[in-house]
Amino acid sequence: MFHKAGFACATAAFLAGGVSDVRAEYLFDMLFGGRANRGRVEQQRPPQPVQEPVRRKPVSVPKVAAPSYYNYQPQGLVRVDFARLAASIAKEAATQVAAEPDGKAETAVDTDTSLQNEANAVAQAEPEKSAFSVALAGLEGFDLYTEKEIAEALVAHYEAHPDFVWVSDDSVNERARSALRALGEAESYGLSEADYRVSVPALSEPGMDEAERAKQLIRFEMALSARALRYAHDAHSGRVDPNKLSGYHDFPEKPMNLTQSLGFMANMSEPGRYLEGQHPRNEEYRALRAELETLRAAAEKEIVVDPKTFVRPGGTHSEFPKLLKIIERDGNEAFLATYGELLKAHQGSDVYAQELVPAVKAAQERHNLKPDGVIGPRTVSAIAGESKAARIDKVLFALERLRWHPSDLGTTHVMINVAAYEVDYIEDGKPKLSMRTVVGSRSNQTSFFYDKLETVEFNPYWGVPRSILVNEMLPKLMRDPSYLDRNGYEVVNNRGQKVSSTTVAWGSYGGKVPVSVRQKPGPSNSLGELKILFPNKHAIYMHDTPAKSLFSRDTRAFSHGCVRLADPRAMAAAVLGTSVDDVAKNINSGDRSRPTRRKIDRDIPVYVGYFTAWPEAGSSKVVYHGDVYGRDERLKIALDKVSDLRAPSS
Structure with missing residues (x-):
């Protein structure tokens, strides 16, 4: 058979x-x-025609694209519409005259675009306001360029208040001098003085007639108003719009009523104080300003090592003798007693001999680096420091980035500095907790934003992000649909029902797979014992991890974007206002296969920051960090573009 x-x-x-x-x-x-x-x-069987075999197109594996960096384009400048200003003032004057019962209604206002005609009309209608009105004629042919919102605020203010702010008795007044002093100190805040420069008219020149004097004063008036508003805006919000840098930057607008700002300054005896008050009001900003002043006054380092130096034991490098000299120069008594003679014996040699490895490892340990004996950029930066110019740039970038944040960071807050791979918990203005973190890799960068803490979840599910599901899991699932079932994941359809991963036609939907995937709680869960949530569109949060070994590394950019904590129980206890023992009880009580949550009942902002220069928590000492994502260079390009755009403006 x-x-x-x-x-x-x-x-x-x-x-x-x-x-x-x-x-x-x-x-x-x-x-x-x-x-x-x-x-x-x-x-x-009838004869069959010979058919070519069906050639099936290979199934293309979709990808979810990561956020991208943009070609930064600063806001363009516009010419202030002084003709509109003069016409508006003239129209208002004519309306008021027409309403007078004294027979002046026949006085006509010429609505020709000539500023001289407008000025004459207003002067005839309201002689008591003739100084400003007559001076308007001096704006004929005056090209003042500035940002659009500033140009609009300028015209709006003078339409409502047609009078001088910065001029009194045909001269520059004390209010103007106060503002000019503030603009002249822009560099001390990390701004560019050239962006706010205003020429003070030389009114004492011999032979200057009344008309020329009026023209110089009205042009000074408008220029100073425009530059004071630019300064106020830059101090308040920054020179660069962060959201135009990349898809990783996500900051809410910092609204500012510029018309109101000019009105404030018009009624102040010292508007310079108002301008200075627009800068961030936090200790970090003050520490960075002090560091900037110190750096600018200091001499360049005696020994400058190329920050890109890389050499392994047995290799050679022209910068190696400089590094050895610094290690010897900065070594303490105990270090030199052990390694001093060894360092002297190799002085001037560019060969990294094997016998020098213990000395290099000891130097790395002194700077809290992993003592692997390999000399790379982080070791060079820690031991030799960066050049004066490089440190100044990092401080300038940090000052600019702080302007994107709230002026007051809050007396209690969490600061995650991605560039430093660290997180600090500040309570009542004092550092209470600091720890190492693991952050997103260069291809899965942690975004730059701020939010508020909401919840701690114990024994959490890990909801697999769409990008990971499509980019990393989908190719495996197209080969092996049972992959998720076998590896501790649950598949949930759009009706909230759990289904087997083998029932999903994974290759049929492209990147729009109609299910969600989550990893069950347990020892192998990617989030470990807990996660601390501050819900945001980037799906970023702080969490535990079973991969503890990564915290011992100097460079810790390995995650898919979330922030892994070296001591998650301590952080959870801090933000919940409880003890680590209490957190442990929450983790271990009940069924550990089911998540539980506790709401954070205090208002705690969390800043997912990126600062390559930053004061140590509780100290004014500024520490410098590597630019793991290359964001400093992109910010520098953006700032340079802003300066180039503003340079020809008058």
């Missing part, structure tokens, strides 16, 4: 063309009763 399994396998081989022509003929005879029956079968 012919075995069914053998029949199935043989038929499959035959249909698939997996046997030779001779064996195929034998197989046909065996199945259909020999050569006699073969003829009858062939007679019953």
Whole structure:
């Protein structure tokens, strides 16, 4: 009797063309009763046309694109519409005259675009306001360029208040001098003085007539108003719009009523104090300003090592002798007692000899680096420091980035500095907790934003982000649909029902897979014992991890974007205002296969920051960090573009 399994396998081989022509003929005879029956079968089957085999297109694996960096384009400048200003003032004056019962209604206001005509009309209508009105004629041909919102605020203010702010008695007043002093100190805040420069008119020149004097004063008036508003805006919000840098930057607008700001300054005796008050009001900003002043006054380092130096034991590098000299120079008594003679013996050599490895490792340990003996950028930066110019740039970038944040960071807050791979918990203005973190890799960068803490979740599910599901898991699932079922994941359809991963046609939906995937709580869960949530569109949060070994590394950019904590129980206890023992009880109580939550009942901001220069928590000492994502260079390009755009403006 012919075995069914053998029949199935043989038929499959035959249909698939997996046997030779001779064996195929034998197989046909065996199945259909020999050569006699073969003829009858062939007679019953009409001849079939020869068809080309169907060529199926290979299934393309979709990708969810990561956020991108943009070609930064600063806001363009516009010419202030002084004709509109003069026409508006003239129209208002005419309206008021027409309403007077003293027979002046016949006075007509010429609505010609000539500023001189507008000024004359207003002067005739309201002689008591003739100084400002007559001076308006001096704006004829005056091209003042500034940002659009500033140009609009300028016109709006003077339409409502047609009078001088910075001029009194045909001269520059004390209010103007106060503002000019503030603008002149812009560099001390990390701004560019050239962006706010205003020429003070030389009114004492011999032969200057009244008309020329009025023209100089009105132009000074408008220029100072425009530059004071630019300074106020830059101090309040920054020179660069962070959200135009990349998709990783996500900051809310910092609204500012510039018309109101000019009104404030018009009624202040010292508007310079108002301008200075627009800068961030936090200790970090003050510490960075002090560091900037110190750096600018300091001499360049005696020994400057190329920050890109890289050399392993046994290798050679021209910068290596400089590094050895710094290690010897900065070594304490105990260090030099052990390694001093060794360092002297190799002085001037560019060969990294094996016997020097212990000395280099000891130097790395003194700077809290992993003592691996390999000299790379982080070791060079820690031991030799960066050049004065590089440190100044990092402080300038940090000052700019702080302007994107709230002026007051809050007396209690969490600061995650991605560039430093660290997180600090500040309570009542004092550092209470600091720890190492693991952050997003260069290809899965942690975004730059701020939010508020909401919840701690114990024994959490890990909801697999769409990007990971599509980019990393989908190729595996197209080969092996049972992959998720076998590896501790749950698949949930759009009706909230759990389904087997084998029931999903993974290759049929492209990047829009109609299910969600989550990893069950447990020892292998990617989030470990807990996560601390501050819900945001980037799906970023702080959490535990089973991969503890990564915290011992100097460079800790390994995650998919979330922030892994070296001591998650301590952080959870801090933000909940409880003890670590209490957190442990929450983790261990009940069914550990089911998540539980506790709401954070205090208002605690969390800043997911990126600062390559930053004061140590509780100290004014500024520490410098590597630019793991290359964001400093992109910010520098943006700032340079802003300066180039503003340079020709007057």
